[in-house]
Amino acid sequence: MSNGIEFAHVPVMVDEIVAAFVGIPAGVIMDGTLGGGGHSEALLDADERISILGVDRDAAALASASQRLARFSGRFRASHRRFDDVDGAMADAGVTELSGALFDLGVSSHQFDAVERGFSYRASAPLDMRMDARDPVSARDLVNESDETELVRILREYADERFAVRIARAIIAARPVEDTVRLADIVAAAIPAPARRRGGHPAKRTFQALRIAVNAELDVLPVALDHAIGRTVKGGRIAVLSYHSGEDRIVKERFRFHSTGGCQCPSHLPCGCGAERTVKLLRVASKPSVAEMERNPRSTSARLRVAEVI
Numbered sequence: 418m419s420n421g422i423e424f425a426h427v428p429v430m431v432d433e434i435v436a437a438f439v440g441i442p443a444g445v446i447m448d449g450t451l452g453g454g455g456h457s458e459a460l461l462d463a464d465e466r467i468s469i470l471g472v473d474r475d476a477a478a479l480a481s482a483s484q485r486l487a488r489f490s491g492r493f494r495a496s497h498r499r500f501d502d503v504d505g506a507m508a509d510a511g512v513t514e515l516s517g518a519l520f521d522l523g524v525s526s527h528q529f530d531a532v533e534r535g536f537s538y539r540a541s542a543p544l545d546m547r548m549d550a551r552d553p554v555s556a557r558d559l560v561n562e563s564d565e566t567e568l569v570r571i572l573r574e575y576a577d578e579r580f581a582v583r584i585a586r587a588i589i590a591a592r593p594v595e596d597t598v599r600l601a602d603i604v605a606a607a608i609p610a611p612a613r614r615r616g617g618h619p620a621k622r623t624f625q626a627l628r629i630a631v632n633a634e635l636d637v638l639p640v641a642l643d644h645a646i647g648r649t650v651k652g653g654r655i656a657v658l659s660y661h662s663g664e665d666r667i668v669k670e671r672f673r674f675h676s677t678g679g680c681q682c683p684s685h686l687p688c689g690c691g692a693e694r695t696v697k698l699l700r701v702a703s704k705p706s707v708a709e710m711e712r713n714p715r716s717t718s719a720r721l722r723v724a725e726v727i
């Protein structure tokens with residue numbers, strides 16, 4: 418619970434996630450993005466041979482999911498960490514190997530709905546956007562202290578924002594900017610009117626970019642995938658749900674690396690470089706069903722990739 422709001426988050430591609438782990442060796446699945454615990458609950462219900470190590474950097478998510486999963490007491494443990502700290506989370510739970518790992522990237526609906534967290538441009542709140550309140554840098558710091566080059570980089574790299582320079586200059590001219598709605602208004606005014614009328618709220622991309630920067634979301638992802646693959650037993654699986662191209666590119670690249678062992682030998686010749694393949698790819702950028710996208714529009718951008726450790 419936060420701000421009197423129930424932890425509301427509809428998990429995406431639940432049947433596909435459960436199917437992704439069917440047949441894995443009995444043991445522990447690390448749910449690196451526990452959130453409201455929806456995926457974990459489905460996995461615990463589906464296979465009594467598995468238990469869950471639930472990781473989240475958001476204390477509110479852990480508290481809420483721990484309550485939801487209390488009925489599985491002996492089969493659920495929680496760890497308040499960033500998901501790239503796979504070893505730390507395993508040590509918290511006294512686990513030495515994994516049978517699988519799940520990463521359902523991005524923010525939960527709950528984090529958006531909890532106005533005081535500052536993730537949403539729809540309601541006035543202090544600019545924050547930290548998933549973990551212990552982290553030192555908030556959106557307020559980035560917005561008020563980054564120079565133009567850095568703001569432009571964040572907007573382009575994390576949200577493909579076409580008007581990055583205009584937005585960065587408008588933000589710098591308006592400083593100090595402390596409030597979500599004020600930032601949204603500054604961004605909207607910086608975007609030319611015809612573009613403002615297309616593609617949803619004009620501040621959506623800026624907020625996405627700042628959130629990704631504040632939480633270093635794209636920096637921690639490759640590390641997490643490498644470590645999870647390294648700690649998972651043969652036949653175990655890694656499933657990742659991503660929600661934008663920046664995330665999916667990283668998942669694709671790391672899965673490709675592990676499925677080729679980094680081999681770049683010409684495809685028409687036998688491999689002579691000694692590269693060791695550590696996974697095989699089972700699912701490549703699967704999308705939700707049309708019915709799910711209609712039921713839950715947030716699922717529309719989801720892409721699921723699954724790899725099995727070999």
Ligand SMILES: C[S@@+](CC[C@H](N)C(=O)[O-])C[C@H]1O[C@@H](n2cnc3c(N)ncnc32)[C@H](O)[C@@H]1O
Pocket residue numbers: 426427428429449450451452453454455456457472473474475478498499500501521522523524525526548634637
């Ligand atoms: C999309 S939600 C997960 C929802 C969850 N699968 C469910 O069924 O309710 C993403 C969650 O992952 C957490 N998260 C995002 N990045 C993280 C990271 N690097 N380390 C740990 N938790 C992270 C967020 O705090 C959020 O609670």
